[in-house]
Amino acid sequence: MIKINFLLSIIVTCFAIALSTPACAETASPPAKKMQVVVLESPPFVMKTDQGFTGFAIDLWEESAKRMGLDYEYREASTLQELLDSITMGKSDVAVTELTINAERMERMDFSQPWFDAGLQIMIHQAPPTGFWSFFQQLEENGHLKVYLWMGLGVIVASFLLTALDRRLDPEFPTEWKQGFSESFYHVLSVLTSGKTNHKLLFGSYGTMIAAVWLVMGAGVVAYITSSITSVMTVNSLERRIWVADKDRIDDLTDLKGKIVGTLSGSVASMYVAKAGLSGRGFSTLGNLVKALAENRVDAIVGDQPSLVYLLHQRPDLPVIPVGNVIRHEKYGFALKSGSPIRLKLSKQVMLAWETGLIDRLRKKYFGG
Structure with missing residues (x-):
């Protein structure tokens, strides 16, 4: 009798396992979805080539993602506002570009620890040529x-x-x-x-x-x-x-009263110019912004100092020059959608990049000196 009961229990157990196996297969978790990383071209932080994207911010992100074991894919935004909306609306997980960390943005998205110290710079048209x-x-x-x-x-x-x-x-x-x-x-x-x-x-x-x-x-x-x-x-x-x-009089934004000032639409510079009560005009890309100044369609422009200086090094023929000192100090970081589970891990990788000298090496690579 004991043997019969033992055999019956084995049969019942096997039958239960057989029934549960398909259910387990059906409820197995699907493959992990690739992380969506939105980028905005802004030399030398993000630059587009035939092989993909490169630049200061791209190199730092890829090294950090590698150490974190993340699987991701890039998607490109055409304007800064599109990049910001992609994060705030949850379409993308991480934003990689020269993105300034400020209180207004932190209400709508998360940020990593800062990885670049920058600021705003005023530029005007070059002196009228002589000869x-x-x-x-x-x-x-x-x-x-x-x-x-x-x-x-x-x-x-x-x-x-x-x-x-x-x-x-x-x-x-x-x-x-x-x-x-x-x-x-x-x-x-x-x-x-x-x-x-x-x-x-x-x-x-x-x-x-x-x-x-x-x-x-x-x-x-x-x-x-x-x-x-x-x-x-x-x-x-x-x-x-x-x-x-x-040129001798322009040191900060108060010296641009009565002039048309160009900025990148949706940027911190555009908000700063608006708060100063200046007449501002927005442009979709940095190239269009500098071109407007070169063609005298605006009296001055205000933008991120690193990108403007880099552009001038690449295009010394442009008839524009920076004036005054950096008028507002900023810090760049990676933006993440609100409540991102990787924020702390990514911030840790940024801190390691500072400690190991990676950020200094990237600065020398893309800015020289």
Whole structure:
């Protein structure tokens, strides 16, 4: 009897195990979902290449994620606001770019320990260029060169006409076209520039009237050339004096009153400019921001100092320069969606990066020195 009961218990146990096995298989946890990391291109912190993303922030994140054993994939945001919304709405787990840590953002998202000390920088247009080429360009921009060209064409046409008439009406005039044209050209320019000439008067009284009209036209031509050159030189001098005065006077945002100030839309700089009561204009990317300043569409720009300095090193041809000191000190960190379970672990990795010298090595790699 005991043997029968023992056998029955074994059968029941096996049957129960057999029944429970499919259920366990059905309730087994699915493969872990890849962590979504949103990035925003901002050299030298995030740069896009054919092989993927690289840069100061990318290198630091990838080293930290490797040590934490995280599986992730990148998704790119086109604007700063898109990156911030991706974190606050829970579409992404981590944001990697030059993201400033401040109280307003910390109400909507979590941050790691800071990994970069930065600040805001003011930039203005470079001093107006000087020299002959600059003067020549100013003449062209103001339309004077076109007038000069038409004047030159008029002189050549008048010289040809005078040569043709003299060859027919003046027996003492040189018979060769080359010599005759050179004499006519000299007489025409002499009248235009000095109002004097020793050319014979043709056509009697009509010739005298024509000569008088030509003298008046010559006086007008000389007056126009003199005034146009003087005005361009005066404007160049005034622009440079104004630029020097502005450059020496600009130290902080209060010195930008009455000027149009460009910033990156959604950035700390844009909030800072708005709080200062300045007239601000937002741009979607750093490249567009600096381009607007180079094209004089804004009077000054305010942005993150590291990125602006790096851009100038890469594009020394841009006619913009930084002025004043860093006007607001900031710290960059990785942003995480609110309540992120990896915040403490990621902060620990950032602290280790400081302690092991990784951050210093990245600074030298991307900024030099």
